[in-house]
Amino acid sequence: MNRVVFLLLLLCPLAQAYSLKPIQITEHVYVFQGRTEHFSRDNQGNIVNTGFVVTGAGVVILDTGPSLKYGQAMLDAIATITDEPVVKIINTHHHPDHYFGNQAFDAAPTFATASNQSQMQTSGDGYADGLYYLVGSAMVGTDPAPAQFSLNSGSEKIGNVTLKYHVFTGHTFEDLVIAVVEDKLIFAGDLVFGDRAPTTPHADIELWIKSLDKLRALEFRVLIPGHGNIASNHSAMQPIDDTKAYLTWLQRHLLLSAENGTHPAQLIAEGPASPWDQLGAMPDEYERSISHLYPEMLRNTLQAPIWQER
Amino acid sequence: MPVFLVKTLAMKALLFIVSCLVGMTSLANATLPQDPLKSSQWEYLVPIILGEDAEVVLNDTIVVNAPAAAEDSLNVPVFVDASSVGQVERLVVFADWNPIPIILEYRPEPGTPANIGFDFKVQQSTPIRAAALVDGVWQVGMAHVSAAGGGCTLPSMGSADESWAAKLGEISGRTIGQRDNLYQSLLFDVVHPMDTGLADGIPAFFIDELTLTNPAGQTIATLLPKEPVSENPLFNLRIPAVDSVVIRGRDNNGNAFSAEIMQSE
Numbered sequence: 001m002n003r004v005v006f007l008l009l010l011l012c013p014l015a016q017a018y019s020l021k022p023i024q025i026t027e028h029v030y031v032f033q034g035r036t037e038h039f040s041r042d043n044q045g046n047i048v049n050t051g052f053v054v055t056g057a058g059v060v061i062l063d064t065g066p067s068l069k070y071g072q073a074m075l076d077a078i079a080t081i082t083d084e085p086v087v088k089i090i091n092t093h094h095h096p097d098h099y100f101g102n103q104a105f106d107a108a109p110t111f112a113t114a115s116n117q118s119q120m121q122t123s124g125d126g127y128a129d130g131l132y133y134l135v136g137s138a139m140v141g142t143d144p145a146p147a148q149f150s151l152n153s154g155s156e157k158i159g160n161v162t163l164k165y166h167v168f169t170g171h172t173f174e175d176l177v178i179a180v181v182e183d184k185l186i187f188a189g190d191l192v193f194g195d196r197a198p199t200t201p202h203a204d205i206e207l208w209i210k211s212l213d214k215l216r217a218l219e220f221r222v223l224i225p226g227h228g229n230i231a232s233n234h235s236a237m238q239p240i241d242d243t244k245a246y247l248t249w250l251q252r253h254l255l256l257s258a259e260n261g262t263h264p265a266q267l268i269a270e271g272p273a274s275p276w277d278q279l280g281a282m283p284d285e286y287e288r289s290i291s292h293l294y295p296e297m298l299r300n301t302l303q304a305p306i307w308q309e310r
Numbered sequence: 311m312p313v314f315l316v317k318t319l320a321m322k323a324l325l326f327i328v329s330c331l332v333g334m335t336s337l338a339n340a341t342l343p344q345d346p347l348k349s350s351q352w353e354y355l356v357p358i359i360l361g362e363d364a365e366v367v368l369n370d371t372i373v374v375n376a377p378a379a380a381e382d383s384l385n386v387p388v389f390v391d392a393s394s395v396g397q398v399e400r401l402v403v404f405a406d407w408n409p410i411p412i413i414l415e416y417r418p419e420p421g422t423p424a425n426i427g428f429d430f431k432v433q434q435s436t437p438i439r440a441a442a443l444v445d446g447v448w449q450v451g452m453a454h455v456s457a458a459g460g461g462c463t464l465p466s467m468g469s470a471d472e473s474w475a476a477k478l479g480e481i482s483g484r485t486i487g488q489r490d491n492l493y494q495s496l497l498f499d500v501v502h503p504m505d506t507g508l509a510d511g512i513p514a515f516f517i518d519e520l521t522l523t524n525p526a527g528q529t530i531a532t533l534l535p536k537e538p539v540s541e542n543p544l545f546n547l548r549i550p551a552v553d554s555v556v557i558r559g560r561d562n563n564g565n566a567f568s569a570e571i572m573q574s575e
């Protein structure tokens with residue numbers, strides 16, 4: 001008897017690795033909303049917003065989450081909404097929380113822009129090492145499955161739905177944004193974060209801010225950020241403006257600190273200023289950003305000596 | 311021999327061994343305070359790094375700033391400020407679980423604060439200790455960095471790129487703070503691969519000495535980096551205000567380099 005209970009206890013955390021609940025956002029679009037945190041064993045890497053479009057001629061998947069089990073949980077949850085088969089999987093960019101679930105969708109083709117495809121091929125194993133370390137057992141069985149086909153800006157009609165693809169830059173080299181035209185919905189990927197600190201491992205902050213201005217000019221009523229809270233109607237622009245405000249502050253703060261010669265470890269010790277310290281995934285993301293962006297800024301302030309011998 | 315006698319003798323021998331072991335541990339612990347970070351390396355490394363009969367006290371006024379989690383295992387920033395404990399003769403910074411524990415030693419001359427920022431390569435999650443020798447006593451401050459790691463056994467970026475040789479030993483820098491201040495910050499970097507010798511087929515190749523002097527030729531401080539210091543090391547020091555600083559360096563292959571950093575306007 002005791003042995004049975006013990007086995008059940010062992011199995012339970014595995015069986016309940018992810019409980020994904022689809023939230024219907026518009027007529028055709030559903031979203032799985034993740035927690036506004038950094039990766040941890042506790043959250044099992046479920047910190048990302050993924051979605052799917054029920055087109056009438058099959059389901060299109062928008063990003064696939066951090067692990068094989070997450071992808072499988074997506075499939076299970078989608079089956080409670082529709083009988084339509086999955087016909088297409090789209091990855092917005094090459095960060096692991098947006099494509100490590102691809103493995104679960106072996107019956108349909110996976111797409112990303114060409115540069116993201118090659119990034120997935122070269123950096124997938126390194127990302128896997130990192131996520132197995134941070135997330136632990138929820139990653140079991142996950143083996144990076146890079147997108148198989150390339151996708152460019154343009155549009156296509158699938159069933160009753162027109163999907164429009166916009167390629168921006170700044171969060172990574174190529175950030176795909178998907179517009180579901182009939183629903184006036186934008187799936188923004190990681191160009192936009194809602195009440196959650198933006199991540200910057202491959203960021204170019206100036207280009208990112210320019211992309212946010214262009215994104216703002218698109219026509220939409222609902223915006224799904226890559227991480228954080230979903231915004232609709234009168235507040236649809238809010239996460240764009242918040243992301244821009246944070247990035248603007250971060251860039252200026254780091255440049256000023258570099259000018260003052262502040263050491264990165266001192267910056268980390270001081271922590272992010274108010275109100276940014278209130279964002280989700282703080283202070284972790286701020287500390288990561290210092291590592292991504294600050295060393296180059298600091299070295300750029302150095303000057304040639306008046307003489308040197310080598 | 312009767313069985314009971316064998317048993318008694320064996321028991322006595324066992325007791326003797328146990329009492330010796332207990333005696334040894336209590337002897338080793340006599341001066342060494344308990345490790346707040348509970349690292350099993352603490353009692354092993356302190357005698358090796360600070361000396362067999364080193365007198366050690368913990369001091370949490372020694373600031374050791376480091377990220378709680380290392381984002382980049384090749385460049386973990388650390389900032390140490392031991393100026394609270396008086397004139398420091400030697401400041402030794404080490405990471406318990408690095409394959410080469412000592413990261414660097416800093417020797418500020420009288421009047422120079424024990425204040426240094428640098429980056430290092432981390433191999434796995436580890437405590438980082440800053441031990442400051444003041445009047446014959448080691449005062450120790452610490453922090454903990456968690457890391458997926460691998461930094462020490464990776465080759466330098468430079469070793470994969472031929473152009474580093476042309477720039478080896480190149481120094482850039484600047485001072486921060488007004489001329490009339492008592493102290494100023496000195497920020498400088500040196501082009502160097504800083505290879506640990508732990509990556510396959512790449513021998514250890516690192517800067518092992520840097521000396522700072524003022525225009526009068528007096529030494530301000532001496533820095534003794536070890537293999538774990540990051541590639542193209544960037545140092546941040548606090549020094550008495552001067553018009554210029556001469557930096558003289560040397561690596562373990564005998565390459566020498568020097569440069570003079572002017573007080574910025």
